[in-house]
Structure formats: structure tokens, C-alpha cells
Amino acid sequence: MLPRNIDYKIIEHSPNRSSLVIFLPGERKTPKVAFLGHLDTVPVEDEKEWRYPPFSAAVENGHMYGRGTVDMKGGLAAMILIILYFVEGKMKPPADLLFVFTAGEEADGLGIRAVKGRRAI
Ligand SMILES: [Zn+2]
Numbered sequence: 804m805l806p807r808n809i810d811y812k813i814i815e816h817s818p819n820r821s822s823l824v825i826f827l828p829g830e831r832k833t834p835k836v837a838f839l840g841h842l843d844t845v846p847v848e849d850e851k852e853w854r855y856p857p858f859s860a861a862v863e864n865g866h867m868y869g870r871g872t873v874d875m876k877g878g879l880a881a882m883i884l885i886i887l888y889f890v891e892g893k894m895k896p897p898a899d900l901l902f903v904f905t906a907g908e909e910a911d912g913l914g915i916r917a918v919k920g921r922r923a924i
Contacts, residue, residue: 809890814917822905822914827889829898837901839915840879841908844871879904 810826822842829835847857847870855861857870882902889896905914 809886814914816906816913816917820906820913822903822907822917824904824918825886825902827886827896827900827902829896829900831898833898835899835901837903838882838885839903839905840875840882841905841914842879843906843909844874845909 810828812824814822814824816822847853850857855863855868860867860869860872862868882904885900886902888894889900903915903918905918907913908915
């Protein structure tokens with residue numbers, strides 16, 4: 804659940820498949836800065852080929868292993884930390900910030916096409 808003071812929009816593509824857009828108003832209206840990241844991962848063909856189960860998010864020696872940990876859950880985590888930095892600190896960023904978390908990047912570009920079509924903004 805997102806805090807009530809965050810301006811966001813969930814774009815539902817189908818049941819259980821959505822993209823999320825979060826807007827943080829800045830001190831200035833220009834330049835506007837957008838951060839984009841995708842939520843999906845490519846399918847796993849053979850789980851037996853993996854040292855760790857691909858969807859376990861196994862942690863060993865401070866490193867997380869699993870499908871999507873690099874592409875691109877790390878980037879998504881960085882985006883979330885930026886949002887929390889400003890929201891929890893009750894600060895405005897220096898410029899308008901848009902955070903776009905999309906579905907379908909790895910297969911059909913579903914999420915980014917919906918945002919590009921300006922349904923989200
Ligand atoms: Zn990717």
C-alpha cells in the first residue's frame with residue numbers, strides 16, 4: 804500500500820498484470836526527470852540448471868541470487884529508495900520526478916506502450 808500523500812496511478816493491463824507510475828512534484832517544473840524500470844523477468848526454461856531456485860531470492864555472503872535480481876530488481880530498489888528519501892524526509896526534489904514501473908518489458912513492451920500513449924501521465 805502506498806502512502807496517501809503520493810501521487811500515483813496503477814495501470815491495469817489485465818488481472819494480476821499492472822504497471823505503476825509515481826509522480827513527485829519538484830521545487831521547479833523543469834527539467835522533468837523520469838526513471839523507468841520494468842517489473843517482469845524472462846521465463847525460466849530449466850530450473851535444474853540453476854544453482855539456487857530462480858524465484859527463491861536466496862542470499863549468500865551478502866549477495867542475492869535469482870531471476871531478475873540484476874535485471875532489474877536492483878534498479879527498481881534504487882528507484883524506491885529515491886521515492887522514500889523524499890517522501891519520508893518530507894522534502895521536495897529539485898525538479899519534478901516521474902517513476903515508471905512497467906510490466907511486459909521482456910516480452911511485448913506492454914507497460915511502456917501504455918505510458919507512452921500518455922494514459923498514465
Ligand atoms: Zn530486462
